[in-house]
Amino acid sequence: MGINMVSMLRKLLFVCACLALAPFLRAGGYEIAGVVDVSTNDTTLLISYTDKKIPHFEYYGKKLNSPGDFIGKGGMTPPEMGEENPLYSGRGGKNFLEPALAVVHSDGDLNTELLFEGAEKSVSKDGNVQTTVVKLKDTKHDFFVNLIFTAYMKENVISERAVIVNGQKGAVELQKFASSYISLRGREYYLTHINGAWANEANVSEDRLTRGMTTIQSRKLVRTTLSENPSFMLSLNAPLSEKSGEVVAGALVWNGNYKLDFEFDEFSNLNIISGIMPVNYALGAGEKFETPEFVFTYSSEGAGKATRNMHDWARNYGVYAGNKQRPILLNCWEGVHFDIKEDVMFEIIDDAADIGAEMFVMDDGWFGTKFPRNDEFAGLGDWAVNPRKLPRGIAPLAEHAASKGMRFGIWIEPEMVNPKSELAQAHPDWIVGAKGREKPLIRNQWLLDLSNPEVQDFVFGVFDSILKSSDKISYIKWDANRHLEQVGSAYLPADRQERFYIDYVRGLNEVYRRIREKYPDIIIQACSSGGGRVDYASLKYADEAWGSDNTSALSRIFIQYGESLIYPVKAIGAHVARSPRRNVATSMKFRSDVAMMGRFGIEMRPKNLTKEEREDLKRAVSTYKSIRDVVCDGDMYRLVSPFKDPNYAATMFVSKDKRRAVAFIFCVNENENTDRPYFKLDGLDPNKKYKVSEINADRPICMQNGKTLSGEYLMNRGVGPRFMYGLSSCVVELTAVE
Ligand code: DGJ
Secondary structure: OOHHHHHHHHHOOHHHHEEEEEEEEOOOOOEEEEEEEEEOOOEEEEEEEEOOOOEEEEEEEEOOOOHHHHOOOOOOOOHHHOOOOEOOOEOEOOEOOOOOEEEEOOOOOOOOOEEEEEEEEEEOOOOOEEEEEEEEEEOOOOEEEEEEEEEEOOOOEEEEEEEEEEOOOOOEEEEEEOOEEEEEEOOOEEEEEEEEEOOEEEEEEEEEOOOEEEEEEEOOOOOHHHOEOOEEEEEEOOOOOOOOEEEEEEEEOOOOOEEEEEEEOOOOEEEEEEEEOOOOEEEOOOOEEEOOOEEEEEEOEHHHHHHHHHHHHHHHHHOOOOOOOOOOEEEOHHHHOOOOOHHHHHHHHHHHHHHOOOEEEEOOOOEOOOOOOOOOOEOOOOOOEOOOOOOOOOHHHHHHHHHOOOEEEEEEOOOEEOOEOHHHHHOHHHEOOOOOOOOOOEOOEEEEOOOOHHHHHHHHHHHHHHHHHOOOEEEEEEOOOOOOOOOOOOOOOHHHHHHHHHHHHHHHHHHHHHHHHHOOOOEEEEOEOOEOOOOOOHHHHOOEEEOOOOOOHHHHHHHHHHHOOOOOHHHEEEEEEOOOEOOEOOOHHHHHHHHOOOEEEEEOOHHHOOHHHHHHHHHHHHHHHHHHHHHHHOEEEEEEOOOOOOOEEEEEEEOOOOOEEEEEEEEOOOOOOOOOOOEOOOOOOOOOEEEEEEEOOOOOOEOOOOOEEEHHHHHHOOEOEOOOOOOEEEEEEEEEOO
């Protein structure tokens, strides 16, 4: 597209965004004056407005080529019953549904009635990102909301956020301020979401929604995604299915308290209202409030396509350095825990290099002088190297790793402080908690008050000074091992305490932003007691999240499956750890096959491996190197869900050109196994021939190993591994031969 054409497109305003139509009768008998079309390549989101400028969320689904034909066919809504399918409803007025926005205006008026004022559209240089700003204004007050819809054309993902502006002479109080309001029309709805607890993250549950309200939320502030992830899949009119049916999948880009409401209303619509957990927030005259984004996609081909859309968006836009390949790392946490010693670190670095790892990460326990970090009771906050453990500091370790051709990473937990620390003694006012109340501890630590700019500087300084200690550090594991309990900020004024819930997150993200400005190439892992920060706000700055502290391979099959519904596997750390783990013994092959379905890593002291295990691990590392691009950058197809099948789990990855694929098949039953199921593959080109090779195996068990078969055969007949034992696995690589 020529430059002139592009700049013309970028200037397209209201006129183009609002397709004026011949008036159509909308429910209730009033006329639609126009629509705003927010389409992607395969989907359409249609906003309509009536002759009275009342905006509606008119349609979200399969691409409409002539939206005008569709409008006007909705059900009847007697006007006296209020407005159906609002676009972004205010509390009060004619609205009795759950609002997106609740405001106490400067004169005490509790009502907000937003009318459509216009829309503007702009297009990115490459044409893939189209932004539509829909302008809304209250009927009475100078109070404005701009809804910003960003359409990612080829990924078929849309994001929505709101910018709320108080144009009144006095302050208003925001009491609710959603990021988005999506109104779907169906008969019944099935909500799938991922939830759990520490070391048991991302269980997949599905519920048929009943009339009324269902909510997914978190008030933990930190490590929120251990329990409820701010994401979901919503299936219309039938339970969620992988390959068919209408699915809307979404995720809130916020790493703090949130609330996702699903209101199945009396008109049979499902209104999804997503945003920060509401608090009372004073907005002064002329001030604006920007909500985080909510990203979502629509698939008419089931959950699988919805996942692939989200993964594509994530790699291209949502995850930091989403298109870069991640190194294979060895983390010493489960190998030595707090028992860091220079000679042991050297030993592990040597072993990691021998095994083929590309990076070594030194975990917790390396710091604290007056209060050494020998366990979880002391030292957090005091980020000076413990000279008794590392007499020469960090640099020699990083240099040693570099001399072995590996990169070096290090663990920090800069948002936290132990009572037994120099930091806690020096800055009691930096600790979150209410004056006059005993501050509760979790893991013997308190949270630092990131609403305070001085604390933000401190946290930035921790990161900065560590990186200054050696130019060979290229990875930071950023941990956060408690959530918020007692709230209270010594920094915020007494009448602004509620802001803490938002300002903490803003403070944290401001630190991340500063870090990224200075250190664009450092790899960051967002860890929070395992999978407590698996969210797109953390991943905006972090290259990856740690999937779970549960490294049992059997558990990980479930956890990684759940997380990958919405988040791309290359952004989820998955490590081969010791066995037995959590009383479940698994082979090195099984453990490494599970870890290969994510950002592969190792979590142990290799010295403790048997000779055979070490050889198997080496083989796994080299196997992963040969398939990493397919797993990390390919399309994911779920074949069998461990949450639905008592015996098996299977997932495969297909390169974008469909020339290569890898299928991972697991027997998740611990019993001896005698049945002989076939697993139909997916995502291949039916007309291509593929060479089938079982990989990462001493004795292949796949019946089709070594054969060349058509995609048609593989997707209809499938492959048949002959599992002989419980907890065994089979990984099959497919390579197009013509
Ligand atoms: C919790 C993390 O999830 C673990 O991987 C490890 O880093 C420990 N914290 C260290 O204290």
